[in-house]
Amino acid sequence: MRHVTRKERREIRFFRCGGATSRPNADAPTSSPDSIMEPNPKPNHGISAYYQTRAEHHAIISGDWLSQAQAAAAAGHPPEEPPASAAASKPFSVIDEFNHWRRKPDLAEAVAAIMALVAGIRSSDATTMMELEIELKKASDALKSWDTTSISLSAGCDLFMRYVTRTSALEYDDFHAAKLRLIERGEKFGEISLKARRTIAMLGQDFIFDGCTILVHGFSRVVLEVLKLAASNRKLFRVFCTEGRPDKTGLRLSKELATLGIPVKLLIDSAVAYAMDEVDMVLVGADGVVESGGVINMMGTYQTALVAHSMNKPVYVAAESYKFARLYPLDQKDLEPALRLIEFGVPIPAGVEIEKSARDYTPPQYLTLLFTDLGVLTPSVVSDELIQLYL
Amino acid sequence: MPDLQALVTDFVLKLKRRKIEGSQATAKQTAELLRQVVSQQRMPYTNQASVLIDAVRAVGEQLIAANPIGELSNSYLFLAVGNIVRRVLHIIREENLSSTTAAMEGLGLTAGSDDDEGEHEDRPGLSAAAVAAAARSTLRAPSLQTLLEDIPESAVAPHPSSSGGDSEGKSKSADRGSRSKKLKHDVIEAINELIQDIDTCHELISEQAVEHIHQNEVILTLGRSRTVKEFLCAAKEKKRTFRVFVAEGAPRYQGHVLAKELVGKGIQTTVITDSAVFAMISRVNMVIVGAHAIMANGGVIAPVGINMVALAAQRHAVPFVVVAGSHKLCPLYPHNPEVLLNEFRCPSDLLDFGEFSDCMDYGSLGGSPLLHVVNPAFDYVQPKLVSLFITDTGGHNPSYVYRLIADYYSADDLVVQQNST
Numbered sequence: 090m091r092h093v094t095r096k097e098r099r100e101i102r103f104f105r106c107g108g109a110t111s112r113p114n115a116d117a118p119t120s121s122p123d124s125i126m127e128p129n130p131k132p133n134h135g136i137s138a139y140y141q142t143r144a145e146h147h148a149i150i151s152g153d154w155l156s157q158a159q160a161a162a163a164a165g166h167p168p169e170e171p172p173a174s175a176a177a178s179k180p181f182s183v184i185d186e187f188n189h190w191r192r193k194p195d196l197a198e199a200v201a202a203i204m205a206l207v208a209g210i211r212s213s214d215a216t217t218m219m220e221l222e223i224e225l226k227k228a229s230d231a232l233k234s235w236d237t238t239s240i241s242l243s244a245g246c247d248l249f250m251r252y253v254t255r256t257s258a259l260e261y262d263d264f265h266a267a268k269l270r271l272i273e274r275g276e277k278f279g280e281i282s283l284k285a286r287r288t289i290a291m292l293g294q295d296f297i298f299d300g301c302t303i304l305v306h307g308f309s310r311v312v313l314e315v316l317k318l319a320a321s322n323r324k325l326f327r328v329f330c331t332e333g334r335p336d337k338t339g340l341r342l343s344k345e346l347a348t349l350g351i352p353v354k355l356l357i358d359s360a361v362a363y364a365m366d367e368v369d370m371v372l373v374g375a376d377g378v379v380e381s382g383g384v385i386n387m388m389g390t391y392q393t394a395l396v397a398h399s400m401n402k403p404v405y406v407a408a409e410s411y412k413f414a415r416l417y418p419l420d421q422k423d424l425e426p427a428l429r430l431i432e433f434g435v436p437i438p439a440g441v442e443i444e445k446s447a448r449d450y451t452p453p454q455y456l457t458l459l460f461t462d463l464g465v466l467t468p469s470v471v472s473d474e475l476i477q478l479y480l
Numbered sequence: 481m482p483d484l485q486a487l488v489t490d491f492v493l494k495l496k497r498r499k500i501e502g503s504q505a506t507a508k509q510t511a512e513l514l515r516q517v518v519s520q521q522r523m524p525y526t527n528q529a530s531v532l533i534d535a536v537r538a539v540g541e542q543l544i545a546a547n548p549i550g551e552l553s554n555s556y557l558f559l560a561v562g563n564i565v566r567r568v569l570h571i572i573r574e575e576n577l578s579s580t581t582a583a584m585e586g587l588g589l590t591a592g593s594d595d596d597e598g599e600h601e602d603r604p605g606l607s608a609a610a611v612a613a614a615a616r617s618t619l620r621a622p623s624l625q626t627l628l629e630d631i632p633e634s635a636v637a638p639h640p641s642s643s644g645g646d647s648e649g650k651s652k653s654a655d656r657g658s659r660s661k662k663l664k665h666d667v668i669e670a671i672n673e674l675i676q677d678i679d680t681c682h683e684l685i686s687e688q689a690v691e692h693i694h695q696n697e698v699i700l701t702l703g704r705s706r707t708v709k710e711f712l713c714a715a716k717e718k719k720r721t722f723r724v725f726v727a728e729g730a731p732r733y734q735g736h737v738l739a740k741e742l743v744g745k746g747i748q749t750t751v752i753t754d755s756a757v758f759a760m761i762s763r764v765n766m767v768i769v770g771a772h773a774i775m776a777n778g779g780v781i782a783p784v785g786i787n788m789v790a791l792a793a794q795r796h797a798v799p800f801v802v803v804a805g806s807h808k809l810c811p812l813y814p815h816n817p818e819v820l821l822n823e824f825r826c827p828s829d830l831l832d833f834g835e836f837s838d839c840m841d842y843g844s845l846g847g848s849p850l851l852h853v854v855n856p857a858f859d860y861v862q863p864k865l866v867s868l869f870i871t872d873t874g875g876h877n878p879s880y881v882y883r884l885i886a887d888y889y890s891a892d893d894l895v896v897q898q899n900s901t
Contacts, residue, residue, distance in 0.1 A: 248627065281627065296815050410624055458777065464891060465813060467777055469879035478624040
């Protein structure tokens with residue numbers, strides 16, 4: 090699987106640059122794993138695995154397609170097996186499991202994390218709750234350190250750990266019963282996540298009125314769900330999509346919306362202020378919702394929120410509740426840097442630096458409301474929820 | 481129940497004909513009506529809470545549906561009606577839950593639930609504490625804590641342990657029989673408490689007046705709100721010296737009435753026009769106004785003109801305080817059509833038809849006169865303009881309103897009307 094990952098990355102870059110990788114391989118995989126214990130290399134310094142996955146989801150060639158193509162090309166190459174089924178070949182690696190799950194484009198990152206932890210429980214041979222918790226903690230720490238930039242990953246892990254701790258405190262008489270319950274709930278979490286999206290769509294589409302113009306930044310599956318539901322409820326509205334460089338999220342979103350029959354207009358990122366006059370509301374998703382009530386989202390969200398705020402337009406964020414994280418960034422640099430590869434299409438001269446950060450932090454005073462599966466919340470509710478959970 | 485139906489229709493007619501003045505009276509009468517509904521409801525052996533909830537919901541739908549959206553000029557009273565209906569529904573759910581958990585813990589068995597039709601979960605070895613905790617979690621608004629829990633439709637109902645057999649069954653049903661009386665009784669008691677709260681809301685709010693009004697202050701208000709009047713009078717009784725600027729609140733000029741009342745209590749008062757608010761606001765220490773309703777995001781539905789005062793206060797950094805009883809707290813958001821559309825009152829308040837009859841003549845100019853007179857009744861004030869809400873439970877930030885709503889209302893009750901379209 091390691092080879093596929095490296096090759097995938099090169100192929101995608103190759104595809105995007107239109108053939109010529111003009112820059113030296115700045116991101117050649119640096120670490121080669123020494124032992125079987127860590128079959129997955131750490132993601133490259135400087136490239137956030139989280140945003141890498143997102144790019145892979147957005148790319149026209151998907152990782153799965155590529156791997157199948159390569160498997161077909163190299164005949165005799167064993168087909169890729171989900172690591173969970175491999176019983177004796179290699180010891181269970183939660184990171185493998187996680188990688189297997191997060192490749193699916195429809196699955197949220199936190200869900201993938203929880204699936205991986207559940208698989209960890211399943212394959213563990215602990216006999217008491219305490220042992221199980223310790224194993225889980227180790228697995229969760231491994232996941233978190235594998236990708237330090239993904240907020241929903243760590244939020245999902247924390248949430249599940251919290252749930253395990255609380256469930257074990259409820260005096261299950263039988264350890265195996267408790268274990269089964271944990272596994273069952275964890276696996277149901279995928280459904281919960283889908284249900285969450287539907288709840289958010291129901292709540293959010295209430296705010297869309299006939300004849301309104303919505304500005305959307307970034308490609309969020311939750312936002313897409315909201316718009317889909319509003320369209321199916323025969324609401325008449327139009328959407329402005331920002332282009333979303335370098336991920337081309339706007340192109341992907343506009344394609345989806347066009348198939349739904351919603352009138353879409355594409356803007357370059359710099360045209361947001363120009364178009365903000367005609368806009369009635371801004372709707373974005375979130376990579377993570379922090380304790381202050383602000384959100385961390387794709388680069389450009391802060392800008393859009395600032396412009397909207399200065400023109401008195403409401404900014405709505407659609408985020409599932411498991412994205413609430415115990416972070417409190419005080420400024421943009423307070424976050425773990427998540428870097429993306431940015432292609433300019435032309436060779437960049439040597440001494441020129443590039444701002445490669447993939448995300449920014451939008452403070453809560455620029456947000457109007459958060460649509461979550463816990464209901465429609467004002468930003469101040471987030472810390473309340475987190476306190477209830479963690480303290 | 482024909483008797484009940486008559487009561488309901490009677491109440492609706494009274495509302496429509498504006499026989500009921502003000503949201504406090506409306507809220508109280510709604511609560512009394514719902515108390516009647518609950519006490520007259522025949523209770524089955526099982527599934528009691530849902531029966532009560534359905535009955536109250538049915539009446540609530542009738543009451544709310546009586547206000548075609550935006551048509552009546554006292555639609556804010558219907559907001560109060562909706563609030564009380566939702567409060568009662570929440571009370572029923574809470575009382576049901578506390579009686580269920582008490583029963584379960586009392587029994588000490590892994591059995592016992594109110595709703596046999598709910599999803600049955602076979603959970604061997606689950607202790608009563610766990611079941612109670614799960615049941616408790618179904619009542620609370622969904623939260624991060626309960627995200628991973630199973631959330632069945634009603635309280636968790638594990639199968640009784642197989643060794644129980646008949647004796648357990650009998651004891652359960654006997655227990656339920658006594659519990660049924662208790663639930664109704666508890667609900668009616670709680671509704672009585674609610675009525676009590678509504679009655680005393682003005683006293684509770686006025687008690688806090690001393691903390692907010694200090695010596696030699698200048699206070700601005702607009703129009704006439706009974707809560708504000710009692711607030712100011714209470715401060716006066718506690719020997720605070722202060723002055724009040726009353727903006728008259730055109731076109732109804734209720735500010736004149738308030739000024740007279742304040743003078744009667746010995747408070748130094750100045751009457752100004754609405755247009756003079758911006759001119760005078762810099763000399764004012766604090767603005768205190770009443771509201772028709774407080775929305776879930778902290779926004780305020782208030783008589784027309786108050787938004788202007790709020791903006792003036794923000795411009796000059798003057799604290800803008802809203803006093804309102806907690807029965808005015810509405811779990812809806814301003815985008816909701818029940819709330820959104822403004823009322824338009826009679827234009828004759830503004831212009832005398834006699835003088836302007838030729839401009840407003842629909843006959844002569846082919847159906848569409850050049851002069852229109854618009855008399856909106858309400859204003860919406862954004863939450864960021866409000867500094868403080870003073871309710872009978874104390875002083876709160878606008879960003880705290882969600883917490884009050886979570887305390888008083890259940891998420892399931894937000895949509896009382898069935899979607900009949």
